[in-house]
Amino acid sequence: MVPSTEELLEIARxxxxxxxxxxxxxxxxxxxLHALWQPKLADPGPWDILIDQLEQAFPQDSIGDITTSRDASFWCAIYPRRTPERAGLHWVYVGCASIIAPVYTVYRVLFEYGERRMFRQLDLEPPAVEPAVTLARLMESTMGLSLLPPDIANHPVPVFVGWKSPPKTTLFHALFTSEPDNLP
Known part of the structure; x- marks a missing residue:
């Protein structure tokens, strides 16, 4: 169950x-936040199981655990397999599991692949397409988290997260990341 907006605002603060x-x-x-990360990074658990499940579910793609402790969530990405003949526009699907609230999100980033990768578009709404559907299902079943609805995710929060500052900071930034398009 998703905590109320008021509870999530208090967590963000x-x-x-x-x-x-x-x-x-x-x-x-x-x-x-740093103290909260220490045991989570040291102890393998549901996140590692989720990454293994994603590798099994999408053997044709590259699965990346892109977690950094500067954010408030574990991050993973499903990258399309890169080959010279696969140049062009491709979606990268991202899953974030908050470490400060029992919620997750799934979104996608459009990149143009050629000699180098170039950012083209960010779609923060959880898309109802594969692999996003399987990623969401596995995050719920493996980690016991609830999807954070977009209307709550977009709620402003009066805190500073990375380079985001009020009034542009949202619960999405506080619970997951302030740079959703900054993927390795």
Whole structure:
């Protein structure tokens, strides 16, 4: 079950600062998020199982665990297999499992593949196509998370997350990432 918007706002305020620090020192909230990451990164668990399941479900694609502790979520991506004959536009599907709330999201990023990869489009609505459908199903069954509805994900939150600042910061940024299109 998805927590209420009010509960999610309170969670965001716990792990992200409401004021910008001119000295750019880590905030007390940043220390709390860092402390939360330590046991999650050290102990293999449902996330590792999910990555294995995705590799089995999509053997023709590349599965990447792209998690970084600067965000508030585990990240994975399903990349199309790259070959010279597969140049052109391709969607990369991304799944994020929040570590601060029992929610996940699935979205996609359109890249143009050629000599180098170029960003073209970001689609934050969970698409009802494969592999997004299977990714969502596995995130729910393996991790016990609920999909964060787009209307709640887009709710503004008065905190600073990465380079996002109020009034542009949303619950999506606070619970998952402030740079959804910045994929390795």
């Amino acid at each position: 716990t792990y992200w600062p409401s004021e910008e620090d001119p000295n750019q020192e880590p905030s007390p909230e940043a220390h709390l």
